Amino acid sequence: MDKTLVVMAAGLGSRYGGVKQIERLGPDGEILMEYALYDAVRAGFNKIVLIIKPEIFDDTKELFGDRVEKSTGIKIDYAFQTPDKFTESRPDFAARTKPLGTVHAVICAKDVITSPFAVMNADDYYGTEAFNVMASKLDELKDAHDAAMVAYRLKNTISPFGTVTRGVCMEENGLLSGVKETYKIKLMPDGLIRDTSDGEDGPVLAPDTLVSMNLWGYHQDILPVMQRYFEDFLVALPDGDNKSECLLPTMMGDMTASGDISIAVLNTNGRWFGLTYKEDKPGVVKDLMQLHEAGVYPPTLWNN
Numbered sequence: 001m002d003k004t005l006v007v008m009a010a011g012l013g014s015r016y017g018g019v020k021q022i023e024r025l026g027p028d029g030e031i032l033m034e035y036a037l038y039d040a041v042r043a044g045f046n047k048i049v050l051i052i053k054p055e056i057f058d059d060t061k062e063l064f065g066d067r068v069e070k071s072t073g074i075k076i077d078y079a080f081q082t083p084d085k086f087t088e089s090r091p092d093f094a095a096r097t098k099p100l101g102t103v104h105a106v107i108c109a110k111d112v113i114t115s116p117f118a119v120m121n122a123d124d125y126y127g128t129e130a131f132n133v134m135a136s137k138l139d140e141l142k143d144a145h146d147a148a149m150v151a152y153r154l155k156n157t158i159s160p161f162g163t164v165t166r167g168v169c170m171e172e173n174g175l176l177s178g179v180k181e182t183y184k185i186k187l188m189p190d191g192l193i194r195d196t197s198d199g200e201d202g203p204v205l206a207p208d209t210l211v212s213m214n215l216w217g218y219h220q221d222i223l224p225v226m227q228r229y230f231e232d233f234l235v236a237l238p239d240g241d242n243k244s245e246c247l248l249p250t251m252m253g254d255m256t257a258s259g260d261i262s263i264a265v266l267n268t269n270g271r272w273f274g275l276t277y278k279e280d281k282p283g284v285v286k287d288l289m290q291l292h293e294a295g296v297y298p299p300t301l302w303n304n
Helices: 032-043 054-072 102-107 128-138 222-236 248-258 278-293
Strands: 004-009 047-052 076-080 117-121 146-153 164-172 175-187 193-195 210-218 262-267
Touching: 004 032, 004 102, 032 054, 032 128, 047 054, 054 076, 102 222, 102 248, 117 128, 128 146, 128 210, 128 262, 146 164, 164 248, 175 248, 210 248, 222 248
Parallel strands: 004 047, 004 117, 047 076, 146 262
Antiparallel strands: 117 210, 146 210, 164 175, 164 210, 175 193, 175 262
């Protein structure tokens, strides 16, 4: 069965202060998403879709796109997330500078997604186990009512340099029973992890709390459902709202609550790392080098 990896790389990178999706981090100048592509291909994914901003298309191809195609024999399909797409009902948002969210990102690529697919962020390292369990699960998805997500332990997903946003997940009998998009999760000096949305003394979150890192698995029949959900979201936006985003964790939480979807929770004890802040970069470079040295990855990812 064909399996597609969809990479969302159209974010502004506002907290990081640049185009973090194309930062060179590996020993041969690899960028972070290349590790996901490498792991996914080894796990059995045979199609790749990159969702990017039009202005980084040339950089993406030059930095890694062309060599990934050459090394794997897999043609990369590029899709552009721009605010004029699927906003016909609200032309006032067609020139918005902030992206409209991860649901919007996926439907911007719907014309090139023709098989069961996994969706991931471009600036996250997920680990080899995540793609292995996801690849196996995609074979079991039958229609739009079936989905999956890879869950991580909160303690393995935080940055020491500032707050992060995570989809805090509730699980029941191996299925997702609820998800709450939680902003401003912060590792405190005393080692506690708190939700600081309403202040530094916010509620403490357990280190083993399951969270979503936007690694979701779907049958391709979900795409028109996503489009309808986004259209409803857009219609409901107040005039002048230039910040709200239509997010996959929120959509999955709503559909779970309404009984319209069954989402298998695929647990992993793997450690996430990624670029949220500039200060994260040295640690990510070190972690990747250690993975190469340990033999998880060859000295360079691709045969140049």
